[in-house]
Amino acid sequence: MEFIDIIEKYRNIVDAEIGKFFDAKIAALQDDFLRESYGHLKEFVLGPGKRLRPVSMIMAFSAVNGSGGEKEEMAYPLSIVPEMVHCSTLIHDDLIDEDKIRRHKPTMHKLFEQKFREKFNDRHHYGDLFSSHSKRFAVSMAMLQGNILNSMVSSCIMESGLKESLKNKAVRMFNGAYSKTNEGQMLDLAISEKDIVAEEEYMRMASAKTASLFSASLKFGAMMNNARPSQLDALGNYSNAVALAFQIQDDIMDIIREMEKGRAIGTDIRKGNKTLITVYALEKSSEDDKKALLGVLGSSASEKDMEKAIEIIKASGALEYAANYANELAKAAKEHLKKAKLNEQGHKFFEDFAEFAVKRKS
Helix, strand or coil, X not given: CCHHHHHHHHHHHHHHHHHHHHHHHHHCCCCHHHHHHHHHHHHHHXXXXXXXXXXXXXXXXXXXXXXXXXXXXXXXXXXXXXXXXXXXXXXXXXXXXXXXXXXXXXXXXXXXXXXXXXXXXXXXXXXXXXXXXXXXHHHHHHHHHHHHHHHHHHHHHHCCCCCHHHHHHHHHHHHHHHHHXXXXXXXXXXXXXXXXXXXXXXXXXXXXXXXXXXXXXXXHHHHHCCCCHHHHHHHHHXXXXXXXXXXXXXXXXXXXXXXXXXXXCCHHHHHCCCCHHHHHHHHXXXXXXXXXXXXXXXXXXXXXXXXXXXXXXXXXXXXXXXXXXXXXXXXXXXXXXXXXXXXHHHHHHHHHHHHHHHHCCC
């Protein structure tokens, strides 16, 4: 079975598990408003996406100990855990970035802003942070929705049929990944305000923000099927390299019009995000080009200025540098994969994943 076919097969399985989990939670609620709110959470988690983390978790389970296939169903209910952690961070990321659209639908705070205006009369809010009651309601609800979603991770694990010792390990692992992801977001916010950022700073931020949850997903899946410590170490190293390669490819896709990242070209530039390509371009460009690029980063630049900024980035050699960096990470990931001693199906899947990370266009 080809990589994309495997992703599609298990995505449908994961989505069915997400639906069952949320339906049970919603059925237990007495309050109509809470039922509606949890329904929005369910819809958000089931939004369009490849479910790469949960699918990789299932594949890691099956890969580490024989064929794995005959008992992989054990991993299905818990495969939703990394997706819920991920979606919790997305809800909060959308608040931080003030994004209006996520996966072609309103972000959680924009949804609740619309809901407020449908049900209540909006009016001015006299506070330090918000100008209207609808804005205060929307941001507050999105914060709480993200918190609730992350709390469901622990309940999903603790209500499962895992051994108690493994439950505790899982909770600690995903709590740790959640903390690291938030630390990465904190670093991202900090370096976005700096004019010049060292490559090491970017990699440290990306490793925390992107790699930690992917690593936890693979290692937890393998742990459930009694993986050896050497396999867990190898999968951890593999996942760190692949996740960084994936993130760098994301950075590249942001300024290539032919690629389909699902948002306007140069979004990272408009937000002021310091990606590997902007870090490199700022280091290698002339003073005039550096000044022009800094003038566009984090601004509501015109289309003409954005095109100029992208030209500066391309002229600096940043795209080639980033692509080579990502490819080297993919190669390193494959070397780590060999040490994991997976079965044939699992090895091929994760080898294909490394290729997918650097060759995808959407």
